[in-house]
Amino acid sequence: MAIMNKMREHMAVILFIVLLLFLASMTIGGLVGGANIVDIIFGRNPNAVAEVNGKNIPFDRFYRAYQQEIINYREQTGREPEGFQLETLEDQVFEGMVQNVILTEVLRKKGxxxxxxxxxxxxxxxxxxxxxxxxxxxxxxxxxxxxxxxxxxxxxxxxxxxxxxxxxxxxxxxxxxxxxxSSVRVTEEEIRQEFLRRNAKVKVRYVVFDAQAYQSQVGPISDEEVAKYYEQHRNEFSEPEKRRIRYVFIENKPSPSDSAETWQTAEDLLARARQGEDFAELAKAHSEDEGTAEKGGDLGFFGRGTMVKPFEDAAFGARPGEIVGPVQTSYGLHLIKVEARRKEGDKEEVQARHILLKFKPSVQTVEAARSRAEYIATQAKEVGLRQAAQAESLRVDDSGFFVEGGFIPGIGLNRRISNFVFHNREGAVSEVYETERGFYVVEVAEIQKARVRPLEEVKAQIQAILRQQKSFDLAGEACREAFEKIKRGGSLFDIVSDPARVREPEPFTMRGPVSGIGTDYSFIGAAFALEPGEISPPVKGTRGWYLVELISRDPFDEEAYQKARPQLYNDLLRQKRMQAYSQWLASLKEAAEVKDYRYYFFR
Structure with a gap:
């Protein structure tokens, strides 16, 4: 009550300050293109898309570069960038400009x-x-x-x-x-080791003590064990702030008239091809298969089982020189020209060209979907997303919780949606977000603050971890007992009841993979450390424990090494230079103070 009385006593002063702030925001906003007073007070330049070590990157310069990247993408691919592609281009331009500011400062300091x-x-x-x-x-x-x-x-x-x-x-x-x-060097030993890593092979036999096989021997996990593990690993169960959204999705799908137009285009192209126009030139001009259009639609020779069934049936059912279609597949409509047929043993192959036309929404269909999404967004700001969607007979989906910048369940990676969600209050409704698939309108449904997940929530997870640890312990114990038998004069075959447990994969290099095991570097490292006839001590791998015996090792081929040495040297030098420069640049970026203001321009 005392606080309220004080406020009433000073109400005239408070109103005067508010009026001054309002007038200041109007004046400053007029001067700097719509700045808000909070930005001015707290020092953010409203025309800057970023601030790097106190230096501003103007939004207009960033936007010009961004638009140029879009033009470059369009010229290189023949397509319009959408959704995630646009975000990728935006990130590339942004990172490049940040890097340029940092490097310019380094150049100035170094003179x-x-x-x-x-x-x-x-x-x-x-x-x-x-x-x-x-x-x-x-x-x-x-x-x-x-x-x-x-x-x-x-x-x-x-x-x-x-x-x-x-x-x-x-x-x-x-x-x-x-x-x-200038200080990057490649030593002779590094070149030799790289040659060995790529080329040297070993032949081994091994016995695996698979942890999975010991799961049944693991007893119940007590609540005391779970609680103890939880207390010792609390940090592993911490999670950042998460948010949950409701969203409406309006798909960008072709209308019946759009599909009919695609069919008509295919029929027109088929008629032109059958009337004698060069099929390859038609494919270059009209095919939407990015991999073959420039080659005149040439698919080369292929056998049965290579293409999708409708395409395969049409191609193998046609004679050389015949043009068939339109053939509908999950990719769209195909016109197919069979160039030749041949037999390789019992296998029949055809050589063909094709023109692919995809079913796509027209500009009018896209604009209709956009308008509908914009209407939903406008209504949802008034009555909420559920009510607005219900009035339009649209489904409202729930994402579940996700972290800032992370994968949004049901939507995928979308930084702009994530930015909106994590910069707005619960209940806030977004504008329309366009992706390759269609349009989204989202509403912030719930905010879950950063926390340590409670024991009850992670109990099953901890039980699974402890059960896995105990099964590994049991497998390791069995492996060590078997190794003791071998030390007393036995072999791998002496420690197993079934000789089939002793396995001999194909020879492998240091890069792997190992047949039946995969790329388990603990196993591979142990194998290359052995001498022929030697059996390793127990080796803990990703599946369980191993005893490994080296059967043979390829001798070092000096002639092959000398032949490969120049290329190995160049590969290693390039790799080490890239690594050195990347590390140096990363250290500069880590030390730099970068403030990203893109959210204020891309919402």
Missing amino acids: IKVYDDEVVFEIFNNPPDILRQNPVFQDSTGAFDINRYHEILRNPEADWRPVEDYVRSTLPLRKLQREIL
Whole structure:
């Protein structure tokens, strides 16, 4: 009551302050394009998409680069990026700009400069990839031709200023990279070990004491054991804040008229092909099979069981030169031209080309779905998602709990939806989110704060862990007893009642896998550490425990090593340089203060 009385006494002052803040927000907002007063007070530049070590990345520069990446994607793939692809492009541009700010600061601190003679040397001797990939400077095989490049370079009429500007702008970073990587070395021992890792093979026999086989010998797990494990591993049961959403999904699926239009297009193309138009050229122009369209739809030779059944039946039922279709499969509609048939022993094969037309929603169908989703979003903000969806006879789904930035059950990975959910209160309804499959409207249903999961919730999980541990312990005990018998003069065959338990997989390398085991590096490491005829001590692997005997090892092939050595050296050097640079860059990013403001622009 005293607090309320104080507030009444100072109400005039409070109202005056609120009025000043309101006027300030209006004034500042007009000056900086819609800034809100909270941003100004707490120091966030409303026009910055990020802040890196105190330096702003303007949103307009970021957005221009983002749009350029979308254009590049469209030109490279012939498709519009959607959903997760858009997010991936956005992340690439964002990470690139953050990295550029960090590296620019490093260049400034190191005082790395570029001189004219260095630019000339680089242009003449180390042309950038953008030039190496230009067909003008390539030979008939598509390889960069340094002599042709030098010949064109000497042409006095050519304007090389754009190239000079490009090299001058990128050379500081290249000099920095050379400085970072100058200490990277590859030793003879590393090359030799890599050769062994790739090529040396061993032949072994082994006995496995599979932990699964001892599960039945494990007694009941007591509540005391569960409680003790829980107390000793409480941190393992902690989880961050989670949230749950309700959502409505409106699918982007073709309407009957869209499908009819696809059928008509297929019939038209079939008629043109049968009237004599080049099938390969039609495939290049119209096929939506990204893997074969550029090759004129060529599928090469294939046998039965390779293609989906309707396609296979049509292809094997046609004569060479015949064009059949449209054939409907789960991929869409196919027009198929059989080029040839042959027999390989008892196996018959056909060579064919095809044109694929996918069933896709038209622009009008997509816009109708979008409009419906927007209407749902508008209504849901007034009456809630359930009531708005019910009025439109739409189903409302529940995601269950998920963490920020993680997989959203029923939706998948979608950072923008996740950002909305974790930046808004319970009951908040989103705008429309578009994905490749359709449109989502979401509502924050429940917020579960960060916590340690209670014992009752994880009891079954702990029981399973303890049961697995005990079965491994029993398997290990049996393995050690068997090894003691071997130490007294026995063999692997002496410790088993059934000789079939002694297994001999095919020879394998250090990279694995091992037949019947997989890539278990504990097993592989133990095998390569043995001498022929030697049996290992008990080895704990992913399935249980092993006793391993080395039968033979390939001798070191010096001639093969010397032949492979140059390529191994180059592979290792490239790998170590990439690793060194990545680690150096990661350490810079970790030390940098990066504030990501994308949420304010992409909601």
